[in-house]
Amino acid sequence: MRAQIIEAFGETDVFRLTSRPEPLPGPGEVVVALAATSINPVDYKLRRYGPSIAPALPAILGCDVAGTVVAVGAGVADFKAGDEVYGCAGGVAGVSGGSYAEFIAADARLLAHKPSSLTMREAAALPLVTITAWEALDRAGVGAGTSVVIHGGAGGVGHIAIQLAKARGATVFATVSSDEKAAIAERLGADHVINYRVEGVADYVARLTGGRGFDVVFDATGGDDIATSFAAARLNGHVVTIVSQYDADLSPMHTKGLSLHVVFMLIPMLHDIGREAHGRLLRRAAALAETGKLRPLIDPETFALEDLPRAHQKAEAGRALGKIVVTIATG
Amino acid sequence: MPGTMKAIVIPRFGGPDVFELREVPVEAVGPRQVRVRVHATAVNPLDYQIRRGDYVDYVPLPAIIGHDISGVVEEIGSDVDEFAVGDEVYYTPKIFGGPGSYAEQHVADVEYVGRKPQNISHLEAASLTLVGGTVWEAFVERAQLKVGETILIHGGAGGVGTIAMQIAKAIGARVITTARARDHEFVRSLGADEAIDFTTEDYVEAVARLTDGEGVNVVFDTIGGDALTRSPLALAAFGRVVSLVDLAQPQNLIEAWGKNAAYHFVFTRQNRGKLDSLTRLVERGLVKPVIGATLPLARMAEAHELLENGTARGLRGKVVIDVRGETVDLPTTR
Structure with a gap:
């Protein structure tokens, strides 16, 4: 799969678009084919400063996930292949992958079904x-x-x-x-x-x-x-x-x-405590989105996975109006 | 009545020597007020903070200060039916809201007044009101300490x-406290499950040792300094810090972020329900007053000096003032 990896912490030139093996689902995990992700301040802070909550290098950063389940690990009952999902499930220490890639193996407890009223790009803007x-x-x-x-x-x-x-x-x-x-x-x-x-x-x-x-x-x-x-x-x-x-x-x-x-919402991901709460919360958020009570504000500029350095630069400079969303797959 | 009464007055802010024993008029009783013959009061850090001038904007001079009263109702207002003359009551006067408790008489709005626990003396009751109300606010209303949780x-x-440990035990929490080694047996007798000698071991390391690295759910900060910055190091994720301390210097909260922590600052607020709940714990024997020294009203300066130098003087528990009598009981040097 294509992925943006970093082998050192620093400016946006640490990103390298490369080919990596597709992940397999571990117990309790699903593999999601990403449609889109979004940039959060924690992403560029981790890219720039690294430890103590950054994933080990080389790493795929990126927290927010929207996409389609393609494989299901042992013990997962809530999702099946083909389900459209969203969640904050990668890019920090304590979880196995990041969202700046075509696929991620994500802890199913951190995910919820994507609200049908939102596009993948909109759903990717929401979780964190x-x-x-x-x-x-x-x-x-x-x-x-x-x-x-x-x-x-x-x-x-x-x-x-x-x-x-x-x-x-x-x-x-x-x-x-x-x-x-x-x-x-x-x-x-x-x-x-x-x-x-x-x-x-x-x-x-x-x-x-x-x-x-x-x-x-x-x-x-x-x-x-x-x-x-x-x-x-x-x-x-x-x-x-x-x-x-x-x-x-x-x-x-x-x-x-x-x-x-x-408030520091990454704790369940970092320490594997209370992860179910995040999935539950996103299910309730999806219900609000379905009734029109929750929608994201998205910066109009579009970015693809290869544009990630530019997306980070814009977010870090505070020039975005709303969330910056990166499209990973169209379809 | 109203006539005059003896009261301890501060004509200016400063050291314990500013206190003057004066004869002053007793206030008239309003329709929803009671006049109480003060049998006992007590001394709190808030008292010497006010005396030395920490709250000059809130306290017009000359002032009668003091925040604990146990006594007997001597007169009731025309619209009072909650109390009768002769009732034993205890309460904290409204803070920054008129004359305090260092006097023979006190006039209070009925909303502030609670019935005194029947199984303790006036001296004991006076030792409880501000501290008990503050701890109740801190643990029950703000930090919401729960059964099975651990508190430092x-x-x-x-x-x-001494009161915080007993209320935490009554709630069903595991209690870890800091105290000098000479006081460990004493704090264990009041319910401490673990005692840390902070003079020989850093409390953050000790808490890690005593909780298998998990940390405590709640830290109760009565010490100030860098406790707010360091407390999260002793906290479990999602922990809470409750502080009574007014902070002079800026604090860094980065460790709090890593723990998803909450800080609750308690500057005691009052309602009668709070003390009534405390009263039930006292009457069931779950909270026992701890008096470390007793002095008469005329020796207020000595009482303040004792509290401000409590550690050196081996003080345990509260300094109370016998307003009606002349009791003198000072700590023995440990």
């Missing part, structure tokens, strides 16, 4: 960001009537979080950096959209919550401005972040009695 | 730790 956003909302206890502000509302995780929070009956606020992104966040269902370059946190907390603060603040930007999230939260509120590689002054959390949730 | 409680011999 959907699991992340879902877990974030769960951890913070977002439900009907919760007021939640999502920072980075047009980003990879943020645009999914808006839709999932709406589906739970929450009142959804989103912050974005431009009018173009504001229009996207509104189209996805945000009740109130804030351009944070125009209106500061103290001002929108006063205007939209009467100064009380939001029940839940979800920083989906991947940035290090946690102070703004603390400022936006109400007393005893919840703050969720998806990155933590920075020093932060946590003292506002004390006086406000906040809870901070640091 | 820093400082098991201290005023918070």
